[in-house]
Amino acid sequence: MAESSDQASLDRTDAHAAAQASNSAIWRNSAARYGRVAMALHWLTALLILAAFPLGLIANAWPYETTAQFALKANLFSVHKTLGIAAFFAALARILWALTQRRPVPLHPGRKVERFMAEAVHWSLYLAMVIVPLSGWMHHAATTGFAPILWPLGQDLPLVPQSPDFAEAAGAVHWLFTRILAASVLLHVGGALKHHLLDRDDTLRRMLPGSRVTFCASEHPGGRTGHAGFAHAGALAAFVIAFLAIALAPALLSRDAPVQVAQAADGASVSDQPVTGGPSWRVEEGRLGFDVTQMGDTVSGSFADWRAEIIYDPQAPATRRGSVAVTIAVDSLSLGSVTSQAKGADFLDVENHPRARFEATIRETDDGHVADGMLSLAGAQVPVSLPFRLRRDGDRASADGVVRVDRRDFGIGESHTDESAVGFGVDIIVSLDAVRVR
Ligand code: HEM
Numbered sequence: 001m002a003e004s005s006d007q008a009s010l011d012r013t014d015a016h017a018a019a020q021a022s023n024s025a026i027w028r029n030s031a032a033r034y035g036r037v038a039m040a041l042h043w044l045t046a047l048l049i050l051a052a053f054p055l056g057l058i059a060n061a062w063p064y065e066t067t068a069q070f071a072l073k074a075n076l077f078s079v080h081k082t083l084g085i086a087a088f089f090a091a092l093a094r095i096l097w098a099l100t101q102r103r104p105v106p107l108h109p110g111r112k113v114e115r116f117m118a119e120a121v122h123w124s125l126y127l128a129m130v131i132v133p134l135s136g137w138m139h140h141a142a143t144t145g146f147a148p149i150l151w152p153l154g155q156d157l158p159l160v161p162q163s164p165d166f167a168e169a170a171g172a173v174h175w176l177f178t179r180i181l182a183a184s185v186l187l188h189v190g191g192a193l194k195h196h197l198l199d200r201d202d203t204l205r206r207m208l209p210g211s212r213v214t215f216c217a218s219e220h221p222g223g224r225t226g227h228a229g230f231a232h233a234g235a236l237a238a239f240v241i242a243f244l245a246i247a248l249a250p251a252l253l254s255r256d257a258p259v260q261v262a263q264a265a266d267g268a269s270v271s272d273q274p275v276t277g278g279p280s281w282r283v284e285e286g287r288l289g290f291d292v293t294q295m296g297d298t299v300s301g302s303f304a305d306w307r308a309e310i311i312y313d314p315q316a317p318a319t320r321r322g323s324v325a326v327t328i329a330v331d332s333l334s335l336g337s338v339t340s341q342a343k344g345a346d347f348l349d350v351e352n353h354p355r356a357r358f359e360a361t362i363r364e365t366d367d368g369h370v371a372d373g374m375l376s377l378a379g380a381q382v383p384v385s386l387p388f389r390l391r392r393d394g395d396r397a398s399a400d401g402v403v404r405v406d407r408r409d410f411g412i413g414e415s416h417t418d419e420s421a422v423g424f425g426v427d428i429i430v431s432l433d434a435v436r437v438r
């Protein structure tokens with residue numbers, strides 16, 4: 001591109017001044033180069049992202065057959081998530097800082113296509129460095145327990161529901177944008193190296209602390225580049241869009257979480273033998289779940305498909321007020337991000353033991369009620385006494401109970417002998433509302 005001699009000398013004077021300013025210790029961006037804050041945030045973000053990325057791949061591929069492998073996998077994920085969150089906040093700081101700064105002038109204003117490509121890659125990087133960690137964080141917040149973020153600030157996110165569908169959608173966004181991030185970083189680094197090694201210009205040097213910027217050509221001497229105002233507004237817009245997209249996408253993509261109540265009430269796919277001989281009660285609403293400690297965190301699981309046959313007669317002798325038979329489709333378990341592992345051969349072994357059943361008689365004590373019976377689970381039968389609180393109002397009743405069992409009594413997770421990885425005690429939790437039907 002031809003330049004007038006006046007313009008050229010103006011450029012040189014300005015470029016000289018800009019270079020002088022930039023070579024002294026400065027914190028803000030100048031026409032000639034990035035300031036120290038921008039540089040520090042650029043390299044910090046890059047470092048965190050480049051560390052989190054391979055860790056994500058490794059953690060994902062890590063086997064979890066044994067307790068040791070499982071514990072290491074969880075730790076790899078915890079470090080991955082923690083570095084990823086640090087990258088998120090570094091990226092946030094970087095974007096906010098960039099909004100207050102001018103941008104160094106283009107080194108080759110005439111190379112329109114190259115500039116466009118560099119800008120496009122920058123946008124893609126900005127977008128991905130927000131969406132990737134945020135979607136990962138949403139995936140994490142929508143599941144329970146597995147591999148906590150290593151910080152004291154809690155594990156949940158506001159507006160993010162505990163839902164396997166939401167988690168899956170957020171996971172898909174995370175996967176897609178890690179690929180977009182990887183492609184953008186490759187193009188970006190390729191561009192930076194091309195400038196440094198082939199063009200031998202200051203592109204890389206002006207992002208490196210301490211290196212001298214020797215020449216800076218400008219089509220916008222001094223002041224802000226017109227392009228910068230547009231770019232900053234664009235950065236803000238991209239940031240807001242990214243936030244909205246990431247907040248809404250999983251919610252839009254995810255189907256409604258299974259409605260446990262309806263399935264519990266009609267027990268569509270669970271068949272069992274009715275209990276006879278007394279007033280019968282139908283479950284209208286209920287939750288059947290359990291809490292187990294995993295890597296020091298409480299993980300809550302629940303079954304979507306179960307059916308309870310209840311006979312209860314308040315007039316019957318206290319030692320035998322009624323009976324209950326609960327049948328559970330074990331495959332309907334959801335247990336955060338470790339659902340499929342829990343269903344596997346080492347734990348509930350759904351393939352060989354698709355049904356669990358609890359048959360018990362109900363007695364009333366001074367403290368409340370107790371269901372004494374046998375729990376058949378994962379091929380083992382263990383006597384269990386479930387104390388529960390019963391509230392009755394005419395033909396309606398509600399019951400809540402918790403009982404702790406030891407998973408080893410059922411041969412569940414036998415190879416996981418380290419209690420700090422997967423706790424031995426499992427709290428089975430039942431709560432239901434029922435109506436009397438006859
Ligand atoms: C800049 C930051 C991050 C990068 C570059 C990154 C990258 C990755 C990569 C490459 C994978 C493997 C994906 C695959 O091949 O399936 C992954 C998986 C995962 N990441 Fe991240 N991640 C980041 C931040 C986070 C954060 C902040 C969290 C949570 C707080 C997180 C949670 C996860 C989870 C849970 C998975 C497994 C996903 C699944 O099983 O579907 N990541 N991440």
Ligand code: HEM
Pocket residue numbers: 042045046047049050098103104118122125126129185188189192193203204205207
């Ligand atoms: C995950 C890694 C990285 C991310 C997310 C990233 C992101 C960015 C972004 C968004 C910009 C634009 C800055 C602005 O206009 O204010 C930028 C500039 C720059 N980055 Fe990176 N970067 C990464 C890694 C690297 C690496 C490894 C190199 C060096 C090989 C590098 C070299 C540069 C250079 C030289 C600039 C200035 C470009 C210019 O003046 O036009 N970046 N980076």
